[in-house]
Amino acid sequence: MGIKIENLFYTYGKKASNSTLALNDVSFAINDNDFVAIVGETGSGKSTLAQCLNALIIPDKGQVVVDDIVVSYKNRKSKKMRDLRKRVGLVFQFPEYQLFEETVEKDVAFGVKNFGVKNEEALEEAHKALAQVGLDESYYKRPPFELSGGERRKVAIAGILAIKPDIIIFDEPTVGFDPASAKELMGLIVEMHKHGKTIIVITHDMDLVNEYAQKVFMLENGKLAFEGTPSELFLHVQNYDRLDIPKVIKLALALKEKGMDIDINSVRSIDDLIEAINCWRNKHE
Amino acid sequence: MSSMTFGRYSFRDTFVHRLDARNKIFLMILCMVAIFFQFKMWSTALLLSGLYLVALIILMIISRVNILQLFKSLSGMWLFIIILMAIYIFVPNNNYYLPVAFKIASLQVRWDAFCQSGYIILRLIMMISLTMVLTSTTKPMDMTYAFEWFLSPLKLIKPARFVAHEIAMTLSIALRFIPTLLEETERIMKAQSSRGVDFNRGGLFKRFGAVIALIIPLFVSALERSEELANAMIVRGYDPRANRTRYRLLRFSWRDIIAFLLVAIGFAGVIVLFVFDRTGSPLDLIWHLFKVKGF
Ligand SMILES: Nc1ncnc2c1ncn2[C@@H]1O[C@H](COP(=O)(O)OP(=O)(O)OP(=O)(O)O)[C@@H](O)[C@H]1O
Ligand SMILES: [Mg+2]
Numbered sequence: 001m002g003i004k005i006e007n008l009f010y011t012y013g014k015k016a017s018n019s020t021l022a023l024n025d026v027s028f029a030i031n032d033n034d035f036v037a038i039v040g041e042t043g044s045g046k047s048t049l050a051q052c053l054n055a056l057i058i059p060d061k062g063q064v065v066v067d068d069i070v071v072s073y074k075n076r077k078s079k080k081m082r083d084l085r086k087r088v089g090l091v092f093q094f095p096e097y098q099l100f101e102e103t104v105e106k107d108v109a110f111g112v113k114n115f116g117v118k119n120e121e122a123l124e125e126a127h128k129a130l131a132q133v134g135l136d137e138s139y140y141k142r143p144p145f146e147l148s149g150g151e152r153r154k155v156a157i158a159g160i161l162a163i164k165p166d167i168i169i170f171d172e173p174t175v176g177f178d179p180a181s182a183k184e185l186m187g188l189i190v191e192m193h194k195h196g197k198t199i200i201v202i203t204h205d206m207d208l209v210n211e212y213a214q215k216v217f218m219l220e221n222g223k224l225a226f227e228g229t230p231s232e233l234f235l236h237v238q239n240y241d242r243l244d245i246p247k248v249i250k251l252a253l254a255l256k257e258k259g260m261d262i263d264i265n266s267v268r269s270i271d272d273l274i275e276a277i278n279c280w281r282n283k284h285e
Numbered sequence: 286m287s288s289m290t291f292g293r294y295s296f297r298d299t300f301v302h303r304l305d306a307r308n309k310i311f312l313m314i315l316c317m318v319a320i321f322f323q324f325k326m327w328s329t330a331l332l333l334s335g336l337y338l339v340a341l342i343i344l345m346i347i348s349r350v351n352i353l354q355l356f357k358s359l360s361g362m363w364l365f366i367i368i369l370m371a372i373y374i375f376v377p378n379n380n381y382y383l384p385v386a387f388k389i390a391s392l393q394v395r396w397d398a399f400c401q402s403g404y405i406i407l408r409l410i411m412m413i414s415l416t417m418v419l420t421s422t423t424k425p426m427d428m429t430y431a432f433e434w435f436l437s438p439l440k441l442i443k444p445a446r447f448v449a450h451e452i453a454m455t456l457s458i459a460l461r462f463i464p465t466l467l468e469e470t471e472r473i474m475k476a477q478s479s480r481g482v483d484f485n486r487g488g489l490f491k492r493f494g495a496v497i498a499l500i501i502p503l504f505v506s507a508l509e510r511s512e513e514l515a516n517a518m519i520v521r522g523y524d525p526r527a528n529r530t531r532y533r534l535l536r537f538s539w540r541d542i543i544a545f546l547l548v549a550i551g552f553a554g555v556i557v558l559f560v561f562d563r564t565g566s567p568l569d570l571i572w573h574l575f576k577v578k579g580f
Contacts, residue, residue, distance in 0.1 A: 054479050056478055056479060082481060082483060085478065085479055085480075085481055086481065089479070090479045092476050092479075095476065097469075097472070097473065097476070097502055097505075097506050098473060098480070098502055099502065099505075100497070100498055100501035100502045110480060110498070111480035111481050114480060114481030114482055115481050145505060159480060160479075160480070163480070163481070
């Protein structure tokens with residue numbers, strides 16, 4: 001069960017002279033109901049990897065195994081690829097560009113209908129999904145093109161939620177959101193995680209990684225450069241200026257250096273740090 | 286999808302690249318007209334097609350255009366070829382010279398159907414290749430300037446004074462956005478696939494739905510992009526009515542004269558042949574020989 005990624009290779013523009021090796025022998029595994037983050041600098045292959053998990057890109061070598069479905073070059077024509085897309089939902093980097101129906105509810109129901117659900121049921125699922133992302137009835141009949149960028153993204157996310165995938169990949173979900181909306185969206189993702197979904201978030205936001213992820217994978221030039229918990233990652237990359245360590249962690253590390261014994265692993269947010277400091281004070285008073 | 290980027294300008298320093306864009310466009314139109322002429326006599330048609338092909342291949346070699354890529358991008362034409370064949374097979378016409386190839390029920394299919402459709406397809410391919418040579422050897426900006434130059438007589442008419450520049454600018458922006466739109470298409474296709482749309486399978490109705498799911502987002506994003514571009518241009522002070530100066534000037538050189546003479550002579554020859562096409566030129570003797578031998 002879960003997702004197994006085995007020796008994945010992918011090259012863009014194989015025939016052209018300027019081909020890019022986007023994935024270079026990547027292997028790792030994700031368990032069911034994990035909350036993982038994939039990080040790495042721009043162009044390191046994160047989006048490419050996400051598209052492999054959804055069989056939008058078929059790897060040149062190696063395979064992705066989701067439950068009993070194998071994505072590999074040999075299986076590229078298999079009819080199971082669509083079943084896979086029902087199981088693995090991918091929310092694109094700018095999902096708002098995929099909307100096309102006349103009304104919001106129809107657009108959300110579109111994906112559900114594609115997987116063989118009848119019209120009324122699909123609309124029902126759509127309404128539930130819209131409620132999940134915090135869009136109420138007043139949005140149902142509005143054309144998606146008249147919404148703001150953030151609202152459109154919520155509609156697009158609802159479109160994926162309505163399909164009810166077991167695994168959901170978010171490619172930089174909070175980019176371009178105001179802090180409140182970003183927090184709201186992360187709350188929604190956490191909620192889905194609690195309901196048993198496997199969550200994969202691709203992000204540059206290390207605060208987000210620290211606060212939510214159970215496990216992090218870092219890509220570097222198409223290679224897996226690190227795998228572990230967020231705090232392990234931050235300790236690993238302390239002197240690596242490409243990656244921004246969250247300020248809470250920096251502070252915790254500094255305090256630790258001054259002799260305060262704080263468990264970096266437990267510091268997920270400011271509140272955690274305050275608690276750790278209080279704990280330390282109680283012990284030493 | 287990336288194979289569709291054929292014909293994009295690629296910088297090389299060749300004779301053809303150095304030609305004046307205006308000259309290139311004019312000569313290309315001449316060649317197109319020549320290719321467009323349909324000769325009734327097979328001997329002339331064959332001879333000229335052979336000559337055109339040789340000339341075209343020489344042109345492609347001189348201008349160092351990727352011939353392989355052309356063939357790759359032509360491979361999508363098979364549907365068109367089939368339709369054309371079908372038209373020639375099922376729509377009767379009177380110009381039959383060749384024997385019957387086979388029969389479908391009471392319908393006699395003559396070799397003419399294949400020859401005629403083949404002749405049209407060949408000419409079409411040659412026209413496409415010519416356009417490709419033009420676009421891959423001419424900077425889009427130079428192309429725009431050339432269009433503007435051709436439209437410059439409009440400047441003499443007061444109310445249409447700025448139209449030339451506006452049309453040329455529109456054209457160049459359109460050219461510039463073709464690769465961007467192709468990328469966008471690919472992205473939207475992927476996004477819709479992850480919502481369960483299948484672009485490769487399913488009946489006619491399903492495929493139609495898939496195309497709608499592709500076209501509408503494509504148009505929306507293109508329109509939004511165009512609005513953004515317009516705003517960005519206005520913000521940076523673009524005014525179509527302004528008098529503008531040029532950083533690059535188009536110039537005629539000795540190369541242009543040579544190219545012009547070559548094409549003009551060839552074109553004149555084709556015109557002469559075309560005039561004599563109906564009246565049985567000596568060239569058609571070969572054809573008559575075959576005919577007498579009783580095909
Ligand atoms: N459609 C494409 N055609 C050609 N090359 C591509 C294409 N998409 C991505 N690449 C290249 O593949 C590499 C990995 O790209 P990818 O989109 O996976 O990066 P990323 O980690 O998602 O980056 P970002 O954080 O900027 O989204 C990059 O070098 C990129 O230039
Ligand atoms: Mg990306």
